[in-house]
Amino acid sequence: MSRVNEVGRRGFLASAAAVAGAGLVAADHGAASAAAQAHESASVSFHGRHQAGITTPAQRASAFVSFDVTAENRRELADLLRTITDRARFLTAGGSPDPLGITAPPSDSGTLGPDVPADGLTVTVGAGASLFDDRYGLASRTPRQLTTMPSFPDDDLDAAWCHGDLSVQFCAASPDAVLHALRDVARHTRGGMQVRWRMDGFVSPPRPSGTPRNHMGFKDGTANPDVRDAREMDRLVWVGEGSGEPDWATGGSYQVVRLIRMLVEFWDRVSITEQERMFGRARDTGAPLDGRHETDAPRYAQDPQGDVIPLDSHIRMANPRTPDTADQRILRRAYNYDRGMDSNGNLDMGLLFCCYQQDLARQFETVQKRLAGEPLVDYITPFGGGYFFALPGVRDDTDWLGRVLLA
Amino acid sequence: MPETALDTEAEPEPESGPVPPGPAALRRPMLLAGGALLAAGAVTVGVLTVGGSGGSGHSADAAGGPRHTTVEVGPSGCGRGWRHAEPGRQVFDLRNTSSTAAEVYLTDAKTGAVYGEVEGLAPGTVRAMRVTLGNGSYAFKCLPDDADAVTGPTVRVTGGGSVKSGPAAVPVTQQDLIPPTLAYQKWIQARTVELVQKTDALRDAVDRGDLAAARAAWLPAHLVYERMGAAYGTFGDADAVINGTTAGLQDGVRDKDFTGFHRVEYGLWHGESASSLRGPADRLARAVRALRDSWPDQRMDPADVGLRAHEILENTLQFELTGRTDYGSGTNLATARANLDGTRVLLGYLRPLLRTRATGLPGIDSWLDRTQRTLDSFQHDGHWTPLAELTRAQREKADSDLGELVERLADVAALTDVRRTA
Numbered sequence: 001m002s003r004v005n006e007v008g009r010r011g012f013l014a015s016a017a018a019v020a021g022a023g024l025v026a027a028d029h030g031a032a033s034a035a036a037q038a039h040e041s042a043s044v045s046f047h048g049r050h051q052a053g054i055t056t057p058a059q060r061a062s063a064f065v066s067f068d069v070t071a072e073n074r075r076e077l078a079d080l081l082r083t084i085t086d087r088a089r090f091l092t093a094g095g096s097p098d099p100l101g102i103t104a105p106p107s108d109s110g111t112l113g114p115d116v117p118a119d120g121l122t123v124t125v126g127a128g129a130s131l132f133d134d135r136y137g138l139a140s141r142t143p144r145q146l147t148t149m150p151s152f153p154d155d156d157l158d159a160a161w162c163h164g165d166l167s168v169q170f171c172a173a174s175p176d177a178v179l180h181a182l183r184d185v186a187r188h189t190r191g192g193m194q195v196r197w198r199m200d201g202f203v204s205p206p207r208p209s210g211t212p213r214n215h216m217g218f219k220d221g222t223a224n225p226d227v228r229d230a231r232e233m234d235r236l237v238w239v240g241e242g243s244g245e246p247d248w249a250t251g252g253s254y255q256v257v258r259l260i261r262m263l264v265e266f267w268d269r270v271s272i273t274e275q276e277r278m279f280g281r282a283r284d285t286g287a288p289l290d291g292r293h294e295t296d297a298p299r300y301a302q303d304p305q306g307d308v309i310p311l312d313s314h315i316r317m318a319n320p321r322t323p324d325t326a327d328q329r330i331l332r333r334a335y336n337y338d339r340g341m342d343s344n345g346n347l348d349m350g351l352l353f354c355c356y357q358q359d360l361a362r363q364f365e366t367v368q369k370r371l372a373g374e375p376l377v378d379y380i381t382p383f384g385g386g387y388f389f390a391l392p393g394v395r396d397d398t399d400w401l402g403r404v405l406l407a
Numbered sequence: 408m409p410e411t412a413l414d415t416e417a418e419p420e421p422e423s424g425p426v427p428p429g430p431a432a433l434r435r436p437m438l439l440a441g442g443a444l445l446a447a448g449a450v451t452v453g454v455l456t457v458g459g460s461g462g463s464g465h466s467a468d469a470a471g472g473p474r475h476t477t478v479e480v481g482p483s484g485c486g487r488g489w490r491h492a493e494p495g496r497q498v499f500d501l502r503n504t505s506s507t508a509a510e511v512y513l514t515d516a517k518t519g520a521v522y523g524e525v526e527g528l529a530p531g532t533v534r535a536m537r538v539t540l541g542n543g544s545y546a547f548k549c550l551p552d553d554a555d556a557v558t559g560p561t562v563r564v565t566g567g568g569s570v571k572s573g574p575a576a577v578p579v580t581q582q583d584l585i586p587p588t589l590a591y592q593k594w595i596q597a598r599t600v601e602l603v604q605k606t607d608a609l610r611d612a613v614d615r616g617d618l619a620a621a622r623a624a625w626l627p628a629h630l631v632y633e634r635m636g637a638a639y640g641t642f643g644d645a646d647a648v649i650n651g652t653t654a655g656l657q658d659g660v661r662d663k664d665f666t667g668f669h670r671v672e673y674g675l676w677h678g679e680s681a682s683s684l685r686g687p688a689d690r691l692a693r694a695v696r697a698l699r700d701s702w703p704d705q706r707m708d709p710a711d712v713g714l715r716a717h718e719i720l721e722n723t724l725q726f727e728l729t730g731r732t733d734y735g736s737g738t739n740l741a742t743a744r745a746n747l748d749g750t751r752v753l754l755g756y757l758r759p760l761l762r763t764r765a766t767g768l769p770g771i772d773s774w775l776d777r778t779q780r781t782l783d784s785f786q787h788d789g790h791w792t793p794l795a796e797l798t799r800a801q802r803e804k805a806d807s808d809l810g811e812l813v814e815r816l817a818d819v820a821a822l823t824d825v826r827r828t829a
Contacts, residue, residue, distance in 0.1 A: 068800065070807035096473050096496050099537040101522045102826070103574040103765075104818040114537070115472060191774065191811025194803040 041173045043118035046092040048393040049251050050238060051401075053122030053171055054356050055227040055331070061175040062201040062335045063182050064257055064352055066128070066164030066386060067193040074136045078406050080192035084125060084168070085400040087188050091181045094118035109187075111180045119177035123185070125401050126167040126255045126388030141405060143239075143249050145360040149256070149387040152368055154377040161259055161384025164196040169255075169354065175202070197384065199259055201335025201352035210286055210294045214336055215262045215349050216379070218279050219286030221332045222294055223319055236363070237331050237356050248404040251392030254360045256330075258353040259337070259384035265346050267379045278375045280313030288315065297321065317371050330355040330363045350380070356390065473498050473537070478547060480528055481505035486547030486559025492540075494567030499536045503528045509551040510827065511536065512578070516544035516561040519828070520575035539573035540564050550827050576764045578826035584709035587756035592707050594752060595638045599699035602631045606695045609671070613688040616681040621688070625675055626738055629668045632695075633745035636722070637715035637753045641707045648694045652732055660734070667691050669734045676735025713823025716757060717816035719750045724809055728802075730794045737793030743809070744782045750816070751775060757823060764822055771815045778808040 044052045071077045094116045097108035108116065132142040151157050168185065170178045178200070186195065204212040211219040225232050239245050239252050267275070276283055286294035290308045298309055300321060309316055319329060335352040342348045357363035371377075391401050474497045479487040481504040489499070501511050508529050512521045513536060522545070523538040547559040605628035612621035632650055639646045649667045656662035660673050671691055674684040723746040726732045727739040754761075754771070761768050781804050785792040797805070 068803050070804050096537070099496070099523060099539055099573050101538065101573055101575055102524055102578065102821060102824070103576050104821050114535070187814065190814055191807055194807045194810075196803075 041117065041119050043093055044120055044122050046089050046394060047396055049395070050253070050393045051124045051390055052092070053124030053169055054237065054253055054333070054390060055233055056122050056171070057227070058203050058333055058335070059120045059122070059171040059173050060203050061173065061178045062169065062171040062352070063178045063198060064201065064354065065168045065170070065182060065198040066196040067166045067168065068196045069131060069165040069193045071192045074406065076192060077136050078402070080189055081402040081406070082400045083188050083192070084185060085394055087185050088123035089394070091116065091184060092118060092121045092123060109180060109183050111176055111183070116180070117177070119172045119174055121170070121172040121177050121181055123181060124169040124390055126390040128164050128167065128386055128388050130163060131165040138405070141246050141248060143254070143389045144245050145254065146387060146389050149385060152382070153372050155382045158383050161197050163386040166193060167255060167257065167386065167388040175200070199337050199339070199352050201337045203335060214351055215264050216267055216275070217283050218281060219294060220334060222286055223315070224332050225329055227331070235327065235358070236329055237358055239358055243358070248407070249389065249392065253356045253358065253390045254364070255388040255390045256355050256357070256360070256364045257385040257388070258382050260351040260353055261348065261381040261383055262350040263346070263379050263381065264349060270379070277310050277313060280309045280315035312374055314371070314374055314376050317374050318367055328363050328366050330357045330367060353385070360387065475500055477502060479504050480509055480511050480549050482549070482551060482554065482557055485549035485557045489547070489562055492562045492564045494540050494542065494564050494570045496539045499538070500533050501525055501528055501536055502533045503530050505551060506530050507551045507553065509549050511550070512548040513538055514546055514548050515575055516546040518577065520577050522573055522575045539570070540567070541570045541572040542567040543572060556827065556829050576822055578828050579713070579760055579823045580828055581709055581825050583760055584712055584823065584825060587760065588707050588709040588712050590756050591637060591712060591753060592705070595635055596702050598631060598635050599695070599702050602628065602695045603699050605631055606692050610688040610692040613681055613684050618675060618681055621684070622675050625668070625672060625736065626741060629738070630741060630745040632668065633742045634749040634752070636719035636746060636749045637712060638707065640711050641705050642698060645694060645698050649691065649698065667694065669732065672736050673734040710825045712753065713757060714820045716750065716753055716819040716823070717813050718820070719746050719753070720809060720813050720816060722746070724806070724813060728794070728806055728809060733794065738791050739794045740782055740785045740805070741791040743805070744779070747775065747779055747782065754819070757819065760823065761819065765818060767815055767818055771812070771819070774808065774812045774815055778812050781805055781808045
C-alpha cells in the first residue's frame with residue numbers, strides 16, 4: 001500500500017537523523033540525548049544491505065525471543081520467513097492496519113491505537129545452528145562458525161532458556177510497541193514457529209548522563225565501536241565477501257545472546273572499592289580508574305602491574321586495547337532485564353547481553369575465554385542464551401529475509 | 408455414527424427437525440423480512456457516480472492518517488454525506504441523526520456483501536468505520552432497531568487502479584443458522600444416548616469393584632462428552648456437574664462439589680477404593696441420563712454455533728494442551744483429539760454457509776487434517792501419550808498446529824455472527 005511506503009521513506013530520513021544524533025552522545029551528552037529522544041519514535045528503515053537493529057542505537061525497550069520452527073518442509077520455512085518479513089515491514093513503517101470487515105476479527109490488537117506508530121521499532125531475525133539440521137536441507141549452507149552455544153566455565157545453563165531455530169530481536173522506543181510487534185508476528189506465524197524462550201529488556205535513561213547503567217550501577221557499553229564508522233563496522237560486525245562464509249551470509253552478522261542473572265543483593269553488600277576494582281571503572285562517572293571522564297581511554301601501558309586498573313578487572317580483560325586485540329572487539333547491544341523474584345525472595349534481574357560480530361571465534365569467544373574466572377563471575381550467573389546468525393538485510397519490497405539462504 | 412466431519416449429513420435436512428429455536432432468541436420476527444426488502448427498495452435512490460477526481464487525488468492518505476468522511480445514519484438519510492467517493496483505505500465517521508440505535512453496513516451495491524459494520528450506533532453519537540475500497544458500487548445500509556433496513560444511495564468508486572477492496576461477505580442471518588443448528592442439536596441427541604451407554608459401563612465397572620475395567624471404560628465415556636463442545640452452553644449447570652474441574656472449589660479435589668468425569672478420574676488414578684467411587688460414578692451416570700432425557704426440550708441459540716467453531720479448540724489450548732484438566736489419566740491429548748472431532752462435526756453443518764463466504768475454508772480443512780495427524784502420532788495401540796511425556800519438539804508441534812487452526816477458525820466465528828439483513 002502506498003501509505004506504508006510513504007511512511008517508510010519519511011522514516012528513512014528520520015532514522016538517519018537519529019543515528020547522527022545518537023552518535024554525538026560521546027562528545028556532548030546533554031544535547032545529544034535530547035536529539036536522540038526527539039527522533040527515537042520515528043521509523044527506522046527496514047530495507048537495506050544489513051538488517052536494522054544491529055548498528056541502530058539501542059532503543060529503550062526490547063524483547064528477545066527465541067523460536068523453534070514447526071514448519072514441515074522447506075517451502076513452509078520460506079513461507080514463514082516471508083510472513084515475518086511482511087509483518088516486520090509493516091510494523092517498522094507503521095500505518096493503518098487492514099480493515100477486514102465482518103470476515104475476521106480485527107487484524108490488529110489495537111494496543112497502539114487505531115493507527116500503528118513506528119515508534120522506532122526494529123525487528124531483527126537470526127538463525128540458530130539447529131535450523132541447519134536435516135529438516136530443511138540447509139546443512140551445507142550453515143555459516144562457517146555457527147554452532148550451538150557451548151557452556152563456558154562460569155555458566156550454569158538451563159536448557160529451557162537456551163538456543164532455538166530462529167531469534168527475533170524486537171526493539172522500540174516503548175515497551176507497548178515491542179509487545180505489539182511480538183503479538184502481531186506470533187499471531188501471523190503460529191503454524192510455522194513456537195516461542196522457545198523470551199526475555200524482555202530495557203535501557204535505563206542516562207543517570208545523570210552518558211552511557212546508561214546496568215543493575216550493578218555501572219555504565220555499560222562505554223567502549224563500543226563507533227556504529228557511524230562504516231569501515232569499522234565492515235571490519236568488526238558484518239560478514240563480507242571472501243570471508244570463507246557461504247555467499248548467502250554476506251551482509252549478515254553473528255549474534256550472541258547471553259542471559260546473565262546479576263546477584264544484586266550480594267553485589268550491594270560489596271564495598272565500593274572492590275566493586276570498582278572488579279569493573280576497572282569509577283561507579284559514579286564511568287571513567288576508567290586512571291581517568292576523569294567516562295570517555296577517557298585507560299592507559300594500560302602506564303600501569304603494567306595493574307596498580308590502578310587491576311589486571312583482572314572486567315574492562316582490562318575484555319578489551320586490553322592492544323593492536324593485537326583491536327579486531328577482537330564486539331558490538332555490544334545489551335539490555336537490562338527484570339523478571340520478578342526468585343524462589344528465595346531475591347530479585348531476579350540481570351543483563352540481556354547481546355552482541356554482534358563478524359567472527360565468533362576471533363571476537364566473542366576469545367573475549368569470553370579471556371574473561372574466564374574474572375572476579376565479577378561470583379556476582380553473576382549466565383543461565384541462557386544462544387548463538388544465532390543475523391540474516392543479511394532485506395533489499396526492497398520484493399525481497400524477504402532468508403531469500404538467498406533458501407534459494 | 409462416524410465421529411469426524413460429515414459433509415453430507417451437514418446439508419440442511421428437509422424434515423422440520425426436533426426443536427426449533429425459541430422465538431425469544433430472535434431479534435425481530437422473521438415474517439418482516441419480505442416487507443423490509445420492499446421498504447429497502449423503496450428508499451434506494453439512483454446511482455450516484457462520483458469518480459476519484461477530487462482535488463486530493465487518489466491517495467488514501469496525504470497528511471499522515473487515513474481519509475475521513477462524515478456520513479449520516481438515519482431513516483431519511485442513510486449514507487448522506489458521502490459525496491466525493493475515492494478509492495483506498497479510508498474512515499467513515501458515522502453520525503446517527505435518528506432517535507434510535509442502529510446498525511450500519513457498507514455494502515457492495517450488487518451483491519449485498521458487507522465491507523464494514525458498526526453495531527449499536529447510539530442516537531447522537533459518531534463512530535468510525537474503517538474500510539478499503541477499490542473500484543465498484545457501494546451503498547450504506549442502515550438498520551435501525553425495531554425498524555426496517557434502509558439502503559442509501561449507490562455510490563460508484565472509480566479511478567482506483569490496482570486498489571483492491573477489503574474482504575467482504577454476505578451477512579449470515581438467524582434464518583441461515585437455523586438449519587445447521589437443528590441438525591447439530593439432532594446430532595447431539597444421538598451423542599447423549601451414546602454417552603449414557605458408555606457412562607453406564609463405567610459406573611457398572613465401579614459397582615462391580617473392577618477398577619481396571621473402570622479405568623478402561625472412563626476414557627471412551629469421557630471422549631463422547633468431549634466431542635459435544637458446541638452444546639455445553641445449552642447444557643447449563645449440567646456441564647459443571649458432568650465435566651467440572653476443581654477451579655473455584657474451596658476444598659479442591661476434596662470439595663463436595665467436585666463431581667463428574669474428573670472426580671471419577673481423580674479417584675481411579677489416585678488409588679481410591681471402589682466403594683468410595685460408587686457415589687461419584689453413580690452421580691455422573693445419573694447426570695448424563697438427565698441430560699439425555701432433557702435434551703429434546705432444549706433450544707440451542709443459533710448464535711452459539713459459529714462461535715463454538717473456534718471456542719471448542721480455544722478451550723483445548725487453554726485446558727488440555729496445558730494439562731490443566733488432567734486428574735491422573737494422562738489423556739489430555741485424547742481429549743484434544745475428541746475436541747477436534749467435535750469441531751469438525753460443527754464445521755460440517757456450517758459448511759453450506761461457509762462455502763459461499765469463507766475463502767479460508769480449504770486452509771481450515773488442511774490445518775484440521777494436519778492437527779489430527781499430529782495428535783494421532785501421540786497414540787500407539789490405543790494408548791495416548793501423557794502430555795508431560797511429549798518431547799519439547801512434539802509439544803511445540805501440537806501447540807503450533809492447534810494455534811494456527813484457532814487463528815483460522817476465528818474467522819468462521821466472526822463470519823457467522825448473527826446479523827440482520829432487512
